[in-house]
Amino acid sequence: MEESEELDLPKSRSANERLHAMIPGGAHTYAKGDDQYPEHLAPVISHGRGAHVWDIDGNRYIEYGSGLRSVSLGHAHPRVNEAVRREIDRGSNFVRPSIVEVQAAERFLATVPTADMVKFAKNGSDVTTAAVRLARAVTGRRRVAICADHPFFSTDDWFIGTTPMPAGIPAATTDLTVSFPYGDLAATEALLTRYADDVACLILEPAAHSEPPPGYLQGLRDLADRHGCVLIFDEMITGLRWSEAGAQGLYGVVPDLSTFGKALGNGFAVSALAGRRELMEHGGLRHRGERVFLLSTTHGAETHCLAAAMAVQSTYVDEGISARLHTLGERLAAGVREAASSMGVGEHVLVRGRASNLVFATLDEHGQPSQQYRTLFLRQLLMGGVLAPSFVVSSALGDGDIERTVDVVAEACAVYRKAVDAGDPTPWMAGRPVKPVFRRLV
Incomplete structure (x- = not known):
């Protein structure tokens, strides 16, 4: 998606209003709140499969940090779902x-x-x-x-x-x-x-x-x-x-x-x-x-949740999932660092953490953490079809997903460079900045 293109989420915006009308904070976890996303770009999810999710506006995203790190095998994992279905039929x-x-x-x-x-x-x-x-x-x-x-x-x-x-x-x-x-x-x-x-x-x-x-x-x-x-x-x-x-x-x-x-x-x-x-x-x-x-x-x-846990643990052991998460994370981290460096923001867009649990930092022109630059970066990722409050991987990601993510990061870093040169990310934020989860006032 080119820089000039916009991501329009009318159904998600309407659903967010309905959420806030009935649910304090508009979500059941503060970290999922729409204040954590650029203004008017907080997609409401319809469904997910593997490493992808679809919002109710019909957009597909490569997803990271799935379920706040809980969905590490990917959405609707067949082995887990089969174990759950089997137990649900036996009473829960x-x-x-x-x-x-x-x-x-x-x-x-x-x-x-x-x-x-x-x-x-x-x-x-x-x-x-x-x-x-x-x-x-x-x-x-x-x-x-x-x-x-x-x-x-x-x-x-x-x-x-x-x-x-x-x-x-x-x-x-x-x-x-x-x-x-x-x-x-x-x-x-x-x-x-x-x-x-x-x-x-x-x-x-x-x-x-x-x-x-x-x-x-x-x-x-x-x-x-x-x-x-x-x-x-x-x-x-x-x-x-x-x-x-x-x-x-x-x-x-x-x-x-x-x-x-x-x-x-x-x-x-x-x-x-x-x-x-x-x-x-x-x-x-x-x-x-x-x-x-x-x-x-x-x-x-509840039997179906315990069945899910058993299936998850068996899958991890049988398929070497922990090692796969590390391999995927290493590939992603290397690609993001190279993309940031090539666009001249290698000292501003940082990837941190163990390969299986990557987060990113967005620093301003003075090298300080910035919610404004985070807003710019998240917005560009979303416009490129990447939903990434972090870079925490799931084992469902494929090589093509990683490559596409790195391409989108490169495009985002090109915009980031313009903001650093200007000394002001505001023109590329298109609204208020994202906010920390823990803060005293709304």
């Missing part, structure tokens, strides 16, 4: 556990052998909050230490109170959450010493946009043991994408508890809390201490 929820719960637990623990027990739920916040509750219960301590460099852990008060959107959360709750910087063992030890015998857990993503420094994760393991707190790995993103067994399987450091979701269900609602038996059993019936209300959800063990 009963008054007693289904045999599928046994099978799903066995499959999960075979895939993540560093854990002894697992409990399933529907979303990531369920299980991260359960992990925190369990840590507080077994240690008898109040404070939660979160990694300050990781953007999201839960919708619950213990985390949201620390964000720029703490409205409705008592300060007394927020005061019990403290933070430590990623990669800095000395600062973390100082925190644990400062709050001696009062920190219940350290919770972090074991890896994010950069590899953990050598010895860092093992150093955290040692600190947690020395100070008597619980080490929790949030593997919502790293689970399956880093390796079938997550970051703990790749880096060889075993946390006390870990949480999984996103890729686990390929879009179906399933998450998992896993960990050491002596901790997890506090939420069970085979111990002599005070009971912990760990997780108890009506829909946590």
